[in-house]
Amino acid sequence: MDEETDFDVIVIGAGFAGAATAFQLLKEGIEGDRILVVDRSDPIGGKNMTGGILWGRELDAFKEYLGNWEMDCPGIERCINHKKVGFLNNEDALFIEGRFASWDGTGGTEEPSQRSAWSVLRAKTDAWMAEKMEEAGIFVMAGVKIDQLNIDGLEHTSYDARDLTDPSKDSGVGKAQKWKVDSLPRDVVDKIRNGTITGIVQGGEVMTCKVVVIAEGSNSILTRAYDFDTMLHAQSKEDMLLGIKEIIHLGKERIDERFNCFPGDEERPPSGMAMELALSLYREMSHEAWEKYPNTKGLYPRCGGFFYTNEETVSCGIIVQLKSLPEGLHTYDLYQAFKAQPAIAALIEGGEAIEYGSHLCPEYGLNRMPHRFTRDGAVVVGDAAGLVFANGMQIQGMNYAIHSGKLAGAAIGNCISRKDVSAKALDATYTKSLKASFIFRDLKRFKSATKFLNHPSNFTWVPELLGKTANRVFREIGEEKIPAEKVMLKTRKELRKINKANKKGMGFFGIMRLGLLTRKL
Amino acid sequence: MSETQKIGLFKYDVKNGLGLVGYNIDDHEFAHIIVDIKKCDECSHMMCVWGCPAQCYNFRDQGLEHMKFQYEDCVECGTCFILCDQGAVSWNHPRGGFGITYSHG
Numbered sequence: 001m002d003e004e005t006d007f008d009v010i011v012i013g014a015g016f017a018g019a020a021t022a023f024q025l026l027k028e029g030i031e032g033d034r035i036l037v038v039d040r041s042d043p044i045g046g047k048n049m050t051g052g053i054l055w056g057r058e059l060d061a062f063k064e065y066l067g068n069w070e071m072d073c074p075g076i077e078r079c080i081n082h083k084k085v086g087f088l089n090n091e092d093a094l095f096i097e098g099r100f101a102s103w104d105g106t107g108g109t110e111e112p113s114q115r116s117a118w119s120v121l122r123a124k125t126d127a128w129m130a131e132k133m134e135e136a137g138i139f140v141m142a143g144v145k146i147d148q149l150n151i152d153g154l155e156h157t158s159y160d161a162r163d164l165t166d167p168s169k170d171s172g173v174g175k176a177q178k179w180k181v182d183s184l185p186r187d188v189v190d191k192i193r194n195g196t197i198t199g200i201v202q203g204g205e206v207m208t209c210k211v212v213v214i215a216e217g218s219n220s221i222l223t224r225a226y227d228f229d230t231m232l233h234a235q236s237k238e239d240m241l242l243g244i245k246e247i248i249h250l251g252k253e254r255i256d257e258r259f260n261c262f263p264g265d266e267e268r269p270p271s272g273m274a275m276e277l278a279l280s281l282y283r284e285m286s287h288e289a290w291e292k293y294p295n296t297k298g299l300y301p302r303c304g305g306f307f308y309t310n311e312e313t314v315s316c317g318i319i320v321q322l323k324s325l326p327e328g329l330h331t332y333d334l335y336q337a338f339k340a341q342p343a344i345a346a347l348i349e350g351g352e353a354i355e356y357g358s359h360l361c362p363e364y365g366l367n368r369m370p371h372r373f374t375r376d377g378a379v380v381v382g383d384a385a386g387l388v389f390a391n392g393m394q395i396q397g398m399n400y401a402i403h404s405g406k407l408a409g410a411a412i413g414n415c416i417s418r419k420d421v422s423a424k425a426l427d428a429t430y431t432k433s434l435k436a437s438f439i440f441r442d443l444k445r446f447k448s449a450t451k452f453l454n455h456p457s458n459f460t461w462v463p464e465l466l467g468k469t470a471n472r473v474f475r476e477i478g479e480e481k482i483p484a485e486k487v488m489l490k491t492r493k494e495l496r497k498i499n500k501a502n503k504k505g506m507g508f509f510g511i512m513r514l515g516l517l518t519r520k521l
Numbered sequence: 522m523s524e525t526q527k528i529g530l531f532k533y534d535v536k537n538g539l540g541l542v543g544y545n546i547d548d549h550e551f552a553h554i555i556v557d558i559k560k561c562d563e564c565s566h567m568m569c570v571w572g573c574p575a576q577c578y579n580f581r582d583q584g585l586e587h588m589k590f591q592y593e594d595c596v597e598c599g600t601c602f603i604l605c606d607q608g609a610v611s612w613n614h615p616r617g618g619f620g621i622t623y624s625h626g
Binding site: 046161328340358 | 530533539568570571572574576596597600610611614615616621623
């Protein structure tokens, strides 16, 4: 600890979590030239992808470095004051829509007047944040991928970085999966798993530091390889969502008009709309797939749709629960079905797709968190630590990333000044504050929400029943008028005849059980 | 409503979608994903094929007898690494500065 290191702290990943950690370290009094932030993308931000909405004003804590980030950051697109949730089937779309004056943040409302949600485009945002980090004196290196961490008393050449993610020859399937690194001598494996981390290795070159911060994001190789999270392989698909989205260019004026947005002025960013949907679009596609691939017969893909307005473009995409993907269905075709749904097609009409992308989203909740957040000389923050919240009403991850970065920065500053960066000291500060923060309180309170969110009914008959019932109640095509309740019962009866999945889920007890689950949302 | 929409079958032109993204492709010897395609012969589910959003995996769905994998179009999402339970996929991020670059994100 006393010998001189190249840096005090090295942060791997210049996303929100990594940047927040670095800024917080500055606030703790660590010199900027003692902090190194590396990112594998060049330019920074080029690998980042989100839905996405940034919730909450966590960035306000770094005003001294970021200034008026809400107006100045090119990737912060529109302030959300218009939120929709809804149900989509192939023909019908049923929305609950909210427009909230207090979300404009212009004052004069009974509810607290505050802008607290923005649509973001991460490539631009992160590049801008990296600039601000450099302005604040932090070392930022773009285009640097970290292969290995440097471990005290272990030559990094004694194992190959590739071995960490390469299945061994005798690898079993699923839980018995083994990696090449597992078959190395026992003491090497022990060092990799439990040794003191003293820096990073990049292209055979070691850079030493007191604490390494792993902020690699949802697809973190290092957390898996260095035994924070043993789950990031086959069996973790349960809680992994795959997001697929297109950026569709519509032009600013057309978006302002189509979504009734405030165009923005010198004090206030333009306003925008955020929409999240439960999808039941895949009955025919699934049935066709089952015929060819009967292994997964009866499995419907559980997909949610999202649609966010950016300044000149819209982000339109889906998230798929990987566990629910049946054989025979390509994930991108699932996206096409969403895009072609008449209600969505109308929103993007006349637009031109300018980017396609995809990203994993860890929704571990508390059950599948990394089994530790710290090691001697290292901590893990943000998505890499699985800090994502979803309860159906809200999906948040970026604010959790920023907050965990703040907590990590504060803890590391404290530990460095006390000259003790052992796992124990970092646990007593970082892990403790993380567990006391709103992140863990939220995750705990809504622990059982996933049960409802993963419920197959929400992706099969619920959107169909609601959409169809609304359609039949509101229309006038010369039918006998009957009360809405009766219409719903009649629709239910029809849907139950379609297939077994519906029949089972739509029984009296099935509906009761589903209803009871919603209490926890 | 067109005929394909009516019966609810949809195809996304994924190659066209991928054409909208910028890549800096690394040499073959530094391929970030290595697939042991012999193991794929025994795979019964081909989840990588269905999961991959960039159509990097082509197999029996395309009438091929053996797995054909290409890393060039990879969007680095990590889906195949999670879905493969045959121990056939060795996954890592591309070398620094290589691979996909989003300009919007």
